[in-house]
Amino acid sequence: MSITRDEVVHLARLSRLALGQEELDHLAPQLDQIISAVARVQEVAAEGIPPTSHALPLTNVFREDEIVPCLAADVVLSEAPAVEQQRFKVPRILAED
Amino acid sequence: MSELTTMTAADLSAALRSKDVSATEVTQAHLDRIAEVDGRVHAFLHVAAEEALAAAEQVDSRRAAGAELGPLAGVPVALKDVFTTIDMPTTAGSRILNQWRPPYDATITTRLRRAGAIILGKTNMDEFAMGSSTENSAFGPTRNPWDLSRVPGGSSGGSAASVAAYEAPLAIGTDTGGSIRQPAAVCGITGMKPTYGGNSRYGLIAFASSLDTPGPLARTVLDAALLQEAISGHDPMDATSIDEAAPPVVAAARQADVAGLRIGVVTELSGEGYQPGVLSRFSQAVELLESLGAKVTEVSCPHFRYALPAYYLIAPSECSSNLARFDAMRYGLRVGDDGTRSAEEVMSLTREAGFGAEVKRRIMLGTYALSSGYYEAYYGKAQQVRTLIARDFEAAFGQVDVLVSPTTPTTAFPLGERTDDPMAMYLADLCTIPSNLAGNAAISVPCGLAPEDGLPVGLQVMTPVLADDRAYRVAAAAEAAFTERWGHPLLASAKGLDGASGLDADDTKGAGR
Numbered sequence: 001m002s003i004t005r006d007e008v009v010h011l012a013r014l015s016r017l018a019l020g021q022e023e024l025d026h027l028a029p030q031l032d033q034i035i036s037a038v039a040r041v042q043e044v045a046a047e048g049i050p051p052t053s054h055a056l057p058l059t060n061v062f063r064e065d066e067i068v069p070c071l072a073a074d075v076v077l078s079e080a081p082a083v084e085q086q087r088f089k090v091p092r093i094l095a096e097d
Numbered sequence: 098m099s100e101l102t103t104m105t106a107a108d109l110s111a112a113l114r115s116k117d118v119s120a121t122e123v124t125q126a127h128l129d130r131i132a133e134v135d136g137r138v139h140a141f142l143h144v145a146a147e148e149a150l151a152a153a154e155q156v157d158s159r160r161a162a163g164a165e166l167g168p169l170a171g172v173p174v175a176l177k178d179v180f181t182t183i184d185m186p187t188t189a190g191s192r193i194l195n196q197w198r199p200p201y202d203a204t205i206t207t208r209l210r211r212a213g214a215i216i217l218g219k220t221n222m223d224e225f226a227m228g229s230s231t232e233n234s235a236f237g238p239t240r241n242p243w244d245l246s247r248v249p250g251g252s253s254g255g256s257a258a259s260v261a262a263y264e265a266p267l268a269i270g271t272d273t274g275g276s277i278r279q280p281a282a283v284c285g286i287t288g289m290k291p292t293y294g295g296n297s298r299y300g301l302i303a304f305a306s307s308l309d310t311p312g313p314l315a316r317t318v319l320d321a322a323l324l325q326e327a328i329s330g331h332d333p334m335d336a337t338s339i340d341e342a343a344p345p346v347v348a349a350a351r352q353a354d355v356a357g358l359r360i361g362v363v364t365e366l367s368g369e370g371y372q373p374g375v376l377s378r379f380s381q382a383v384e385l386l387e388s389l390g391a392k393v394t395e396v397s398c399p400h401f402r403y404a405l406p407a408y409y410l411i412a413p414s415e416c417s418s419n420l421a422r423f424d425a426m427r428y429g430l431r432v433g434d435d436g437t438r439s440a441e442e443v444m445s446l447t448r449e450a451g452f453g454a455e456v457k458r459r460i461m462l463g464t465y466a467l468s469s470g471y472y473e474a475y476y477g478k479a480q481q482v483r484t485l486i487a488r489d490f491e492a493a494f495g496q497v498d499v500l501v502s503p504t505t506p507t508t509a510f511p512l513g514e515r516t517d518d519p520m521a522m523y524l525a526d527l528c529t530i531p532s533n534l535a536g537n538a539a540i541s542v543p544c545g546l547a548p549e550d551g552l553p554v555g556l557q558v559m560t561p562v563l564a565d566d567r568a569y570r571v572a573a574a575a576e577a578a579f580t581e582r583w584g585h586p587l588l589a590s591a592k593g594l595d596g597a598s599g600l601d602a603d604d605t606k607g608a609g610r
Contacts, residue, residue: 003465011461014468015417016424017452018445027458030519034462037520038406041478044485051480052487054307054337055293055536056562061336075200081431090426091440 002035003028098133098263098595101126106172106266106320113171116160120153120171124215127173131217131264134594139239140249140259142178144218145185149173156213169327170213175265177256178219179226180311181300182206185216189302190224190234190252193423193430193451203300204332205269205311212327217265220255224453225420226276226304228252229525232516233455240512241284243552243593247509250280250525256314257284262594267324268314273305274408275505275529277312278541282504282555285543285587287321287572288314290529292563293536294339296325297332305415306337308408308533316588318542318573322350325565341563349566353573356390360571361497365401366528372507374547378554379503382544385578386501386571396497398489401531403482408530409523410466410479417463420456423448458519487535494561499571502528504541504555528557538565542572543587544579553587 008028012019019027073086082089101123104112112118128146135141156171176182179189181199183206188194202210209216223233231239231254239254241247242262249258253270257280260268270277272290281288289312296311303309313324329343362383367376387393425431425447426440433446452460466475493500506527515522532539537559544556556575560567580586 008461011464011468013445015457015460015464016421016441016445016448017457017460018442018449019457020449023457027454027461030458031461031465034409034458034519035465038409038462038466038475038479040406041403041410041482042474044400044403044478044482046478046481046485049481049484051477052483052534053480055487055534056337056339058337061340063333071200078200079197079428081425081429082434088427091434091436091438091443093440095439 002039003032098130099126102130102263104266105317106169106315106323107317109172109266110168110323120156120215121150123171124149124153124173127217127265134262135264137240137245137594138242138258138262138264139237140175140220140255140262140264141218142188142190142221142236142255143185145216148184149215149217152210152215156215167212167327168323171215172267173215173217173265174209174324175217175220175256175259175268176206176209177222177253177268177270179222179271179302180205180269181302182216182219185219187219187302188236189226190222190236191451191453191456192235193447195235195430197429201300204297204334205328206300208328209269214327220253220259220268222255223252224456225302225416226252226271226273227416227455227459229275229279229522230515231255232512233453235453238512241509241593243285243509243591245593247511247552248283250283250509252276253314254280257281257286257288260284260286260314260316261588261591266316267320269311269324269328270314271301272310272312272533273308274412274533275526277314278504278529278539278555278557279525281314282541283509283553285553285591286314286316287318287540287542288312289321289325289540289568290532290538291325291329291565292339292538294337295343295565296329297335297338299332299334303419305412306419307415308412310533316586318569318576319347319350322346322569339563344563344566346566346569349569350573352570353577355386355571355574358391358499358571359497360386360391360393361396361493361500362393363401363500363502364395364397365399366502370506370524371503372547372549374549375503375505375507375554378545378547379556382556382575383501386575389574389578394497396493396500398493398531400482400485400489404486404531404534405523405527407479407482407486408534409462410475411483411534413459413463414466414476415463417460417467420460423451455519483534486531490531490535490537490561499567500559502557504528504557508547508550508552508554532559537562538568540568540572542576544575545587546590
């Protein structure tokens, strides 16, 4: 067992996924199976091998700071779930207490 | 079926240029074909008939006015629904973006429009490009035109199926772990993953940013090259875009020559888990290349065995970070906002309702791999394996000019077979993943039908970074020799859609032999 059901519950919370009990029952053994399979990377002798985060060697790319027009507010807000006073309207972000 | 829909993009281009046919006629013929067959194939999530005809009319009037137009002007193309389009919905195959209208065009979209290509609509895909069968789409699966009971591969399954079903001569896909090459292989067409950074990701909804690569699907190698040339090249809007001249891929596809070329067969990409018919067609393809003057040797890439596990740590890690932007605040779905719930509760309910099972699995897997205490053992280790895979490629390309393998271990599998068995689904990308991790170019080109099921097999040709032209050269040579041997293109053997009265009713010889 590489991951317990409790750990999967915790992962779901970190992932901001309100999983139901049935879904957890289904996902937990699948995640366990996948994690066991991908853990095979640990077999590789890789001491001293530098990590690759990106396929190509990239360095900082500089360019001139040009002023270009940005999207209009009404365009940006046109797909928002809720809008008020030309702003995104969101549910409360602070706790009541 | 209209003759216009069976023509290659190159032939359509010539007919359009000589005014034998108008862009409007070509576009209408493809829209008619879509109306005829897409109820069965379901390659498209959205068909933009009005916009396509308007764009075609514009090309026709510009041509009539004597304007100098590019090779794709008036040629239809299907666009994977992961690229933003200002005039069409963009969903990435997800409920969380159902009917989303993006406020801007992706660079790929802009370049297609600028080239005068006619965007027919948006194609179906696995949700957020995560999958190998297009069954993870929130809007229902796409079916393989060779056999409607089988998957078209994925995640660019809609794009591959649209081309194989003659709904479009060209399509754009994206390839993060094989999502262009694998569907191309199982649909019997050509698909290319260009060098990472060769095609812009601006406006491509991100899955795994260090791996995602847009690229072409087509019925011929030359057509794929024409499409790649129209979309590739530096884009200042993408920080990882390569600021160098794009490889001359159209010229390479026309060259179609392997004489004297050193070809390496990858030892690790064969054997157990591979379908016998896939291996026999692959061996024949290698013999064919040898008969055309290539020098074939076997090359070992020992760390390729660890590519799949490394990929399924790296890609989910990047995905868990990228998909954090779907937070129900600024666009897309919002669920449960009843005035009492907090933003965090609404976010969790929305993501629960908006994401499918595979996306949830990968977000959680990535969250796990990146969490403190596991980071070094999983994500860190996978990044080291990525280095070792790139070194395997470097060593191999010290000995040979290109590497070859089957594109997929098996032919198209039946719908539903692997949907609840994630590890079995992941194996479909066994041969394609190494080139995503190393960022080099790789193409899939049809190499025959597996004798046991009569379904298409793909030959994969991998080249060094920025040697995309070499992939086209080898694929075009194989395509020409195979087509001569079979007496017709492989796709002419497909009977899934048009039945015995289809394209080539008397096909009893050819690719199945």
